[in-house]
Amino acid sequence: MLLGLHVKNLALIERADIEFAGGLNILTGETGAGKSVIIGSVGLALGAKASKDLIRQGEESAYIELVFSVDDEKKKEALKELEIVPDGDGLLIISRRITQNRSVSRVNDETVTAARLRAVTGLLLDIHGQHEHQSLLHRQRHLEILDEYSRSETEQLRSKVADGYRKYNALKEKLADFSMDGETRRREADFVRFEIDEIENARIRPGEEDELSARYRRFSHAQKIIESMTDAYRALDGDGISRALREVESVVEYDDGLRGIADSLADVESILGDLNRSISDYMNEMEFDGEEFKQTEERLDFIRGLMAKYGGTEEAVLKSLEQKRRRLDELTNYEERAAQTEREYETQERELAKLCGELSAARSRAAAVLEERIRTELSDLNFLHVDFRIDIRRLEHFTASGFDEVEFLISTNPGSIPPRPLGEVASGGELSRIMLAIKTVLADTDDIPTLIFDEIDSGISGRTAQKVSERLSYIAKKHQVLCITHLPQIAAMADVHFEIRKEAENGRTVTMIHRLSETEQVEELARLLGGAEITDTVRENAREMKRLAESRKAETKN
Secondary structure (H helix, E strand, C coil): CEEEEEEEEECCEEEEEEECCCCEEEEEECCCCCHHHHHHHHHHHCCCCCCHHHECCCCCEEEEEEEEECCCHHHHHHHHHCCCCCCCCCEEEEEEEEECCCEEEEECCEECCHHHHHHHHCCCEEEECHHHHHHHHCHHHHHHHHHHHCHHHHHHHHHHHHHHHHHHHHHHHHHHCCCCCHHHHHHHHHHHHHHHHHHHHHCCCCCHHHHHHHHHHHHHCHHHHHHHHHHHHHHHCCCHHHHHHHHHHCCHHHCHHHHHHHHHHHHHHHHHHHHHHHHHHHHHHCCCCHHHHHHHHHHHHHHHHHHHHHCCCHHHHHHHHHHHHHHHHHHHCHHHHHHHHHHHHHHHHHHHHHHHHHHHHHHHHHHHHHHHHHHHHHHHCCCCCCEEEEEEEEEEEEECCEEEEEEEEEECCCCCCCCEEHHHHCCHHHHHHHHHHHHHHHCCCCCCCEEEECCCCCCCCHHHHHHHHHHHHHHCCCCEEEEECCCHHHHCCCCEEEEEEEEEECCEEEEEEEECCHHHHHHHHHHHHHCCCCCHHHHHHHHHHHHHHHHHHHHHHC
16 A cells, blocks of 8 residues: 655655555645646656656755555565565655656665566556556557456466467477578588587686686796896895894893784794795796797687687587587487477467467456446446447467457447447547446456556546546545546545645745645535635535535445
8 A cells, every 4th residue: 555655846846745545545626736746756756757847946856755555465475576575564665866867766775777666566556547548449458457357267377378378489480490401401510510629629628718827927927027036035035134033032131021022023034934935935946938838828829719709708618519519419310300399389389279279268258247347337437328348359370368369349329339449439538437447347356556546537527427436436445546536526435635736935836735624625525516616505515415425435335
């Protein structure tokens, strides 16, 4: 659930803090008060494209923060797979800072990419605005809705189909590779055999290049090494430390405090002696062999050439050798392997067709129930005469989703016009109600805890608005719902009601958000009902509307 929203220096908002509740959260306000900025700020926190023009004038950055409470164990497991863990109280904080040059998103103080942010927020919140309504015009969305509704029955099948499709595609690509004629095959086999011989004869081993490199550096700088080590030996060969030790020891009997200095000098003398012997041994053992230097240089050049040709490291060269051995085996046994791959491909094609058929049958069963439920919801949303159908057609090819193409068809005048695709029949306002009907049906299966509805009341009024409000209230029994509206019928159903308004403060216009008391809710309903002039009669109508809304909510709870 979304517990809170904090916005700072965004558009007209200097600072806003909203504490949301469960159930139906309604936001109302005058046109231009900043309602869209509030919902827009949520979208920005979720990763929507951000413009520097959104930063409040005179400020260096804008900041949005969302605080979620995650109690569901399945959600916690899903977040854990994304390497996101809520704190001990189940809280998850998503924030975004927008500056003139860039924006940074964080989840629990960890910077995240846009893709990872979308994956996280997709588990927690869904925004349904005009764009979401328009998605109903795309057939792919229809398939997603049907699969979402039938998830309990089709989820495992869809996973099997997706896995089968990956195997099918891999075999299809592998089979396509077996199109080489005999002469081309022989030429490639000869070339691969040459490369195998070249690598095998090199007898390269991991780490050899580093060893040769170190030896080459030592040979290349042998003269400098000898000169520097000779100077070092001479510098350490003096008797200064020994003389100092003798002098201190000669007087230590007169002052016990000198014993520590004497011991330290003795340690230094011992260390210097060891160093001198080590340098002497190194110089005695170091020899410059011109022939060995030449062999080292040639071997190093050869290995580096192989590495450049076959992968960049000794390990890559050896891995390339294994790949080439497998390729040579394929070319040598080409016809047999081609026949085997074709058999595997045909077997996988049959298995995939079987799985797709089972999935299609399950979808058809679910579609029969879903279309009836959506039809009922549409009737309740004041589509007085409606025929809604889900058309499932078979594609001529396989996809990762099966071989079904799903399309929603509708007719608002059954008998005179047959059901047609939504885009050819439904207006923008009708699309929003169709989406609401779908969301109402999916309320029992959708596991996203928070839903935001923006522009859900576009193009509706009167009895239709009342029906929409009842559907939102129904959805809010199983999900947290945030809804921006200008209709009193919807606002009256609020479990929690926020007013958004503009005010002048220190010569600047700011957007303010205020949670309304019961009395203030009635006053806001009266404003929505009465417009410019709010009379006692309008207030009484508002009180009656609120009482009726509470009564309807109580009836649906029983």
